Amino acid sequence: MVHPNVLKAGGIDLEIYSGFAFGWGVERVLMMRTGLRIDDIRLLFENNLKFLEQF
Amino acid sequence: MNVLIPFSWLKDYVKTNAEVRDVANALSEHSFSVEKIIDNDVLEIEVTPNRGDGLSILGIAREMMAILPVKGFSVEWVKKLFPVKGYSGKDKLKVKISDNSLVPRFSAVVINNVKVKESPAGIKERLSKVGIRAINNVVDVTNYCMIEIGQPMHAFDYDKISGYEMLVRESKKGEVITTLDGVKRTLPEGVIVIEDGDGRLIDLCGIMGGLNSEVDENTKKVLLFVQVYDPVRIRKSSMSLGHRTEAALRFEKGVDFESVIPSLQTAAGMLVELSGGEISSELIDLTGTVYTQKHIKIDYEKIDKVAGVEMKKDFVDSTLASLGFLIKGEDVYVPSWRYDDIDIAEDLAEEVIRIYGYQNLPNALPGGTLPYHGKNSNFSLEDKAKDFLKHTGFFECYNYSATSSGLSGPGAIKIKNPLNADLEYLRTSLIPKLMDILHKNRGYSETVKLFELAPVYISKKSTLPDQPFMLGIVARGVDFLVFKGIIEALFEELGVAGEFAFEITEHPGGILSCEIVFDDLVNVSGESRIYSPLTGFNSIKEDITIVVGEDASFNEIISEVKDTDVRVNKASFKDIYGDALTLSIEFLDRSKQITSEETKNIRDSIIKNLDSKYGIKLKV
Numbered sequence: 001m002v003h004p005n006v007l008k009a010g011g012i013d014l015e016i017y018s019g020f021a022f023g024w025g026v027e028r029v030l031m032m033r034t035g036l037r038i039d040d041i042r043l044l045f046e047n048n049l050k051f052l053e054q055f
Numbered sequence: 056m057n058v059l060i061p062f063s064w065l066k067d068y069v070k071t072n073a074e075v076r077d078v079a080n081a082l083s084e085h086s087f088s089v090e091k092i093i094d095n096d097v098l099e100i101e102v103t104p105n106r107g108d109g110l111s112i113l114g115i116a117r118e119m120m121a122i123l124p125v126k127g128f129s130v131e132w133v134k135k136l137f138p139v140k141g142y143s144g145k146d147k148l149k150v151k152i153s154d155n156s157l158v159p160r161f162s163a164v165v166i167n168n169v170k171v172k173e174s175p176a177g178i179k180e181r182l183s184k185v186g187i188r189a190i191n192n193v194v195d196v197t198n199y200c201m202i203e204i205g206q207p208m209h210a211f212d213y214d215k216i217s218g219y220e221m222l223v224r225e226s227k228k229g230e231v232i233t234t235l236d237g238v239k240r241t242l243p244e245g246v247i248v249i250e251d252g253d254g255r256l257i258d259l260c261g262i263m264g265g266l267n268s269e270v271d272e273n274t275k276k277v278l279l280f281v282q283v284y285d286p287v288r289i290r291k292s293s294m295s296l297g298h299r300t301e302a303a304l305r306f307e308k309g310v311d312f313e314s315v316i317p318s319l320q321t322a323a324g325m326l327v328e329l330s331g332g333e334i335s336s337e338l339i340d341l342t343g344t345v346y347t348q349k350h351i352k353i354d355y356e357k358i359d360k361v362a363g364v365e366m367k368k369d370f371v372d373s374t375l376a377s378l379g380f381l382i383k384g385e386d387v388y389v390p391s392w393r394y395d396d397i398d399i400a401e402d403l404a405e406e407v408i409r410i411y412g413y414q415n416l417p418n419a420l421p422g423g424t425l426p427y428h429g430k431n432s433n434f435s436l437e438d439k440a441k442d443f444l445k446h447t448g449f450f451e452c453y454n455y456s457a458t459s460s461g462l463s464g465p466g467a468i469k470i471k472n473p474l475n476a477d478l479e480y481l482r483t484s485l486i487p488k489l490m491d492i493l494h495k496n497r498g499y500s501e502t503v504k505l506f507e508l509a510p511v512y513i514s515k516k517s518t519l520p521d522q523p524f525m526l527g528i529v530a531r532g533v534d535f536l537v538f539k540g541i542i543e544a545l546f547e548e549l550g551v552a553g554e555f556a557f558e559i560t561e562h563p564g565g566i567l568s569c570e571i572v573f574d575d576l577v578n579v580s581g582e583s584r585i586y587s588p589l590t591g592f593n594s595i596k597e598d599i600t601i602v603v604g605e606d607a608s609f610n611e612i613i614s615e616v617k618d619t620d621v622r623v624n625k626a627s628f629k630d631i632y633g634d635a636l637t638l639s640i641e642f643l644d645r646s647k648q649i650t651s652e653e654t655k656n657i658r659d660s661i662i663k664n665l666d667s668k669y670g671i672k673l674k675v
Contacts, residue, residue: 001361004401018361047452047492049499 068116073128107308111205137324144335153224155343167335206318207302213276218252246292309395349389481512485527502532524573594643607669
């Protein structure tokens, strides 16, 4: 849950609202996608056409 | 922060029928993530920064008392406090603390007739399991107690402290101390240090002891020294000196005020036992800060609200009790080891709910209607542009925002603390790196086409940099006019009204590049189309060939042609040979059928305009 101080700092009324937050790395999720098993996250940023042409 | 906690050591504190794997699972589900189990004994635990109390055997044992019963295991606390016969003796220490905020609690005792030697095998084995090097029985006791109780402590050679005097103060800029690891360190101002009677610095408080006061094989009297320091200062000092020790890592997260004396007692007792010494001074305990126990008003409704499910009062009460909280009427008293972590009702809610188990909370999506989001037109245009380029055979590239100095483009912002030299500057252009990628992929094919749609960073005086989105396009083995045509077709696809100026740069090796401020393109793009009703009247198409030089750009020529007469419906490129440019022109009158006489007149006007404005003549 979002800490009340964070909501307060954002000017949100704590009596009315609470918040939750979560996140995950876009790249890591892609690496796990069914059918893919990309083994090295750096491949996504090397821009090797032998890699890119597969997508 | 990761700590190594042997299950075998935990069993000094807690008797349980759970096995090491059970404990690991229970901790991971309710307290801290156990990353791995080494040799079927040592738990590698990732303790979150708010839980300084979890960085010790004692801390993990406390967690086990609360969480193992929830998992159906038996637990019983078996550890007893180390007994000490009494503190008395002739040895004295004169202590002056310049500022109480530096050292909320200062405690020490002197132990005489110490025989410094190797520690027994059991101690050495435990230290080794947690990754600490055994040195001698005195130093080992301080490290052993730090790991076991979570209280860092230090042992000085009492006789090396000049005048048996200590002044705890802030350092002045430029003061020097050589620490136990032999490194000479120049201090900034504001680091907590101890000065002895001769004005020498003998301790880098909370981080590492001084070499000049270290315990060695000749030491006869030990000053055992247990403190609580201001966490903020310890972190600042440790970070600025670049010296991160196990002690500093614990102090900066906050150490239990109330554990100081029990820790001293344990360490003193162990030292006496292992080194054959005896206590030769009174207990020195200076409390600069008054520590009062925190209490928070209990709000059962709030806990239910945060959990989204009812937490029965009995469960709340017994859970908090199992974690060391004391409920007196409407108030919950926070145990001293959670002082830095628990402040508000939500913190209590977290304690209750994590023991309940997040995985036991019901799965339910939030109710109500979904909030409406207006379409963000930038995203759809970005998508359109990317799809279009993909379909015309371009590969999309993702490059880092930070580059080496050679690939950043001109005027790039330099990063103060880059990860490495390849990531030192924030790029001002996408093209250099795209060209580099082009070069790296030269073996792929004769024709290589790349693009990137991403921000660059343009430095501005006295304010944050601009971060415009740029569309960078590069190609090798593509004809100039084809490259240009693709970009113009992209504009059409995005619905760009009118002209949009862009430049293509030619590089050696048949490489072309173009960079467009995408935000500018967005401003002139439109998703909506304007429809002109079809007319029944026919158009007349003609070609004209003109001689062109350097005087006018293609766009200027076309504009001039179109502006000549409203009945010039279309004017486009047909061919170029040398300096002879052939244009296809379509004449259309929507009000009546246009005649070839009328088109001849318009054509003459076109040629006259081109000549007078740009000196362009018809090819003969």
